[in-house]
Amino acid sequence: MASARVYLVDDNDGFRDSTAWLLETAGFEPQPYPSAAAFLSAYEGERHGTHEECLVSDIRMPQMSGLQLQDELIRRGIRLPLVFVTAHGDVPLAVEAMRKGAANFLEKPFTEQALLHAIQAAFAGRREQGPAHNPALGRLSPRERQVLDLVVASKPNKIIADILGISIKTVELHRANMMSKLGVRSLPELMKVALGHG
Template structure:
């Protein structure tokens, strides 16, 4: 049976403990780390077998920030779905993280459901990209590179304003891409769009 393992990196002991408990209650296997360096050291020695894996990391930490951790994973060729958690003032950093390929970011405080949904979406997206999702992939192949970027951010539950900031385009242009994308995919609602994007179309 496939285990879903979440690596949780945050220097705040209380937040780390409460979030680990929350995730374990939701059925995830959790390994917690107080720093990016501690996570990298432990991860390098792991056997990665039948586990779906995802990383949840704070963005602002001493010594190694979440962005530096993201960069280091990239240098090592480690492709983990990555969800950042961030304080309100760090949203511009989170936008930069998504430009670099993070799956999502959540502002603290967030609900249990928001975190669980973000993880499941990130994992499903990673699986779909790795396995090729049949008919859904045929539909997605119709999208332009920019429409695909917009789709990824819509799936990450980002509003048009944040999508515009991440991609460096206007909100009107985002709306136009969304309309074109939904037309090409033959969907009329966000739930239908999510099904196609995550390989269930």
């Protein structure tokens, strides 16, 4: 994934530097920015679609928050897979971000593996919208598909229920139906099918 570019927007210098180093070590091309405004002014000149891109952003930042950045990207028609990193108290904000199309959110502190997995899943989700779409997924209802996307994003049933505005019982029912339709019995099997390896 050497050409996969990850834009990293965070006002914490230490976090930004260490995360950029981690991404580079993992084979990504990191592009760090200290603020949402710095990212937006740099991104305007990009040629969209020339390589795989993903955005990792903090939710709480001065001047322009991560949610305001997300709103601006939507307004400009820029469809970047977006992974938010949040402090514990920001989970309701992160749920709102997922409702508006963010690929995932991670609560700090998180492991390096959790971040890399979230980024890889965001890229996989973007690729799946293209020609490599798995035909087995066509058997799912729109709601089951939403539940699947959130399961792949490693969200527990309670968070999935909050994001979709349904009960935990209903989430469990959708998960059971989804696994039955896809012919899988375990979460790892489900992940393989969802990410196009099954």
